[in-house]
Amino acid sequence: MLRAGAVVCGLVAWASCASSGSVLSAPRSQYGSMTPEQTVHAFLDAAQSKDYERMGQQFGTHKGPAELTLGVKDVEQRMVVLAAFLEHSGYDVKAAHQALLEPYEHRLLVTMTGTSRGTVTLPFIAVSTEDGRWFIEKIDLSPLTREGQP
Numbered sequence: 001m002l003r004a005g006a007v008v009c010g011l012v013a014w015a016s017c018a019s020s021g022s023v024l025s026a027p028r029s030q031y032g033s034m035t036p037e038q039t040v041h042a043f044l045d046a047a048q049s050k051d052y053e054r055m056g057q058q059f060g061t062h063k064g065p066a067e068l069t070l071g072v073k074d075v076e077q078r079m080v081v082l083a084a085f086l087e088h089s090g091y092d093v094k095a096a097h098q099a100l101l102e103p104y105e106h107r108l109l110v111t112m113t114g115t116s117r118g119t120v121t122l123p124f125i126a127v128s129t130e131d132g133r134w135f136i137e138k139i140d141l142s143p144l145t146r147e148g149q150p
Contacts, residue, residue: 031057031065032133036106036126039134040093044110047086052079060135062104062127085144089114096123104128105137117144 033039039058046054056075059066066075096107108124120143127137 031067032060032129032135033058034132034134036108036128036134037093037095039126039136040108040110040124043136044086044088044091044112047079047083048088050083052076052083055079055083058136060127060129061137062102062129062135064129064133065135082139085116085141086112087115088112101125102127106134115144120144 033042043055043058046052046058053076056067056072056079057065059075059079061069063069066078070078091110091112094109094111096109098105098107101107104127106126106128108126109121110124111119111121113119122143123138123140124136125138126134128134
């Protein structure tokens, strides 16, 4: 059984990994979104349809798409795992308390219905790049694991 902390850390720890020297799989304009809310919607809609490439295009840091750091293959593998956790029948995205965040970060709360644990609320952190594109950087999956629920 995967531990929630290991899953969350394993999926977002890539931010400190060395660059794989890979190139982006699509034109740069297809990466990220114009607002934090748009990137969450694009990410979750892609997860629901198992469009791992599109999910990966919404995943990154304030420095840019995750593919630049991890490479296309690694990002796709991580998106396969995330999509399995994020199966749902519906969701609602709301802005959350922004205290203690960097200026380029935005916290959102996503209430998902029809998950493996019923209705859950997941905190997402979206980050903006210098060119104004927004990416999903962190997702707390603990509400979807046994550790996260009584």
